[in-house]
Amino acid sequence: MDPFIVKAIQLILSLSFLIVLHELGHFVPAKLFKTRVEKFFLFFDVKFALFKKKIGDTVYGIGWLPLGGYVKISGMIDESMDKEQMAQEPKDWEFRSKPAWQRLIIMLGGVTVNLVLGFLIYMMIMFVWGTAYVGPEEMPEGFAVVDSFEEYGFEDGDRILEVNGKEFENSLDINKHLFMRDVQNITVLHENGSEETIAIPEEIGTQMFEQGIMQPFVPIMAPVLDSVPTGLAAENAGLKKNDKILSINNKEIGYWHEIAPVTSENKNKEVELVYERNGEIKSTKITPDEEGKIGFIKNYDFDVQRKKFGLVQSISKGFDYGYWTLRDYVYQFKYVFTKKGASQLGGFGAIGGLFPDTWNWYGFWNTTALLSIILAFMNILPIPALDGGHVMFLLYEMITGRKPNDKFMEVAQMVGFFLLIALVLYANGNDIYRAIFD
CATH class of the missing domain: 2.30.42.10 (PDZ domain)
Known part of the structure; x- marks a missing residue:
C-alpha cells in the first residue's frame, strides 16, 4: 500500500480516537453535574453532518470537516455563538447556572483525559514492547560528528559512555538530550581507545536550532x-x-x-x-x-537491545517516559515564537509524517501517545476558544468573585476562534509550501 495512504489512515484513526476521548472528558462530568449536552460530534458539521442521531437530549454525530470535534453544552459561550440561548433566563440545567468549581472540572475534563491517556499508552507500550536501546558496545564504529562539534573535542568514531557523569543507556538519544535537556558534559570513548569528558556549552540546544544542526551525532553504518x-x-x-x-x-x-x-x-x-x-x-x-x-x-549493522518490563515496572517506566515527553515538548515550544520556528510549523501533513510508512502497532501507538500529550498541552494554553481560555476566565471568577460579562466572553471567544483558524491555515500553508518549493 502507498505510504501516503498508510500514513493518512493512521492519522485519521489516531485523531478520531483522541478527539472522541477528549470530548468524552467534557461530556462525562457535564452529565454527572446534570448539565445538558446538546451535541457530541466527531469532526465539524458545518452546514451538514455525515451522520447524526438524537438520543435523549443529545445529538450524536460525525461531521464532514476533519479539523477536530466538539460537545455543545447548554448555556455556554463557545464556538457555536448561540446568542439566542444566552439572551434567555438561565435554566438549572445550563452550564452558566452551575457553580464555578463544577464548570472548571467540566472544562478541564478533555485535557485531563488526553494527558492521562498519553501516560497510559506509554505504560502499555512498556509492558508490551519494552524499550529499545543501543549501548556503546553495540556501536563499534561509533558516531560521525558534524564539524562544529569537533571544535568541542568530539571526533568521528566516538562512542557515548556517560552524560553528566551517569551511564547513558541509549546512545541514539544523545541528539535529543543535547537539544532539549540540561547536558553539561559528555564522556566519550575515542577511536584510539582513550576516554575524555567534554564540557558542553550552555544553551547548546538553542545553538543547534539556530544553526540547523539537529543531528550532530550520526551513527556510522555501512550504506546497506x-x-x-x-x-x-x-x-x-x-x-x-x-x-x-x-x-x-x-x-x-x-x-x-x-x-x-x-x-x-x-x-x-x-x-x-x-x-x-x-x-x-x-x-x-x-x-x-x-x-x-x-x-x-x-539496515542497522549493530544490535538493538530490548529491555522488557513487568506490569509494575511498566507503570513506573511509562509514567517517566510520559513525563519527559511532556517536558521536552514544553521546552521546545519556545522556538515557535522565533522566526525560524514559526516557518517550521506544520499542519496535518506534518502530523501525518510522524507516523511510520508501513503499518505497525508500536509506531501507531507511540505516535498516538505523543499526539495525546501534545493535544493536552495545546488545549490548556490560555487562549480564548481553547479549553485553557475558559479555564483562565473561570479562575479569574473564582479568585475575584466576579464573572466576566457575556458580551466580553463573546468577543473573546470570537477573537480566539479567528486566531486558531489563522494558525491552522498558516501551519497547513507551510506544509503546502514545503511540498511545492522545498
Whole structure:
C-alpha cells in the first residue's frame, strides 16, 4: 500500500480516537453535574453532518470537516455563538447556572483525559514492547560528528559512555538530550581507545536550532538497505533489500551518513546512483523528493537491545517516559515564537509524517501517545476558544468573585476562534509550501 495512504489512515484513526476521548472528558462530568449536552460530534458539521442521531437530549454525530470535534453544552459561550440561548433566563440545567468549581472540572475534563491517556499508552507500550536501546558496545564504529562539534573535542568514531557523569543507556538519544535537556558534559570513548569528558556549552540546544544542526551525532553504518517501501523513489528505481550504495551523483558513499548531504543538495533532481547487489555493480537513475529522501530504510549493522518490563515496572517506566515527553515538548515550544520556528510549523501533513510508512502497532501507538500529550498541552494554553481560555476566565471568577460579562466572553471567544483558524491555515500553508518549493 502507498505510504501516503498508510500514513493518512493512521492519522485519521489516531485523531478520531483522541478527539472522541477528549470530548468524552467534557461530556462525562457535564452529565454527572446534570448539565445538558446538546451535541457530541466527531469532526465539524458545518452546514451538514455525515451522520447524526438524537438520543435523549443529545445529538450524536460525525461531521464532514476533519479539523477536530466538539460537545455543545447548554448555556455556554463557545464556538457555536448561540446568542439566542444566552439572551434567555438561565435554566438549572445550563452550564452558566452551575457553580464555578463544577464548570472548571467540566472544562478541564478533555485535557485531563488526553494527558492521562498519553501516560497510559506509554505504560502499555512498556509492558508490551519494552524499550529499545543501543549501548556503546553495540556501536563499534561509533558516531560521525558534524564539524562544529569537533571544535568541542568530539571526533568521528566516538562512542557515548556517560552524560553528566551517569551511564547513558541509549546512545541514539544523545541528539535529543543535547537539544532539549540540561547536558553539561559528555564522556566519550575515542577511536584510539582513550576516554575524555567534554564540557558542553550552555544553551547548546538553542545553538543547534539556530544553526540547523539537529543531528550532530550520526551513527556510522555501512550504506546497506534493510527494506524499500512501496511507491517511493527507491522502489521505482529498482532498488531492493540488501543493496549496498556505492555512489550518488558521482560522489563516493562509504557510510550511511554520507548519503543525506548529497540527496539534500539534489531535491527533485534526477541523479545517478551506483550500488552493489550480490557482488555485481549496477546503476540506476533516482530523484530525491522535496525533503531530500529517496525512500529506503537503513539496515542497522549493530544490535538493538530490548529491555522488557513487568506490569509494575511498566507503570513506573511509562509514567517517566510520559513525563519527559511532556517536558521536552514544553521546552521546545519556545522556538515557535522565533522566526525560524514559526516557518517550521506544520499542519496535518506534518502530523501525518510522524507516523511510520508501513503499518505497525508500536509506531501507531507511540505516535498516538505523543499526539495525546501534545493535544493536552495545546488545549490548556490560555487562549480564548481553547479549553485553557475558559479555564483562565473561570479562575479569574473564582479568585475575584466576579464573572466576566457575556458580551466580553463573546468577543473573546470570537477573537480566539479567528486566531486558531489563522494558525491552522498558516501551519497547513507551510506544509503546502514545503511540498511545492522545498
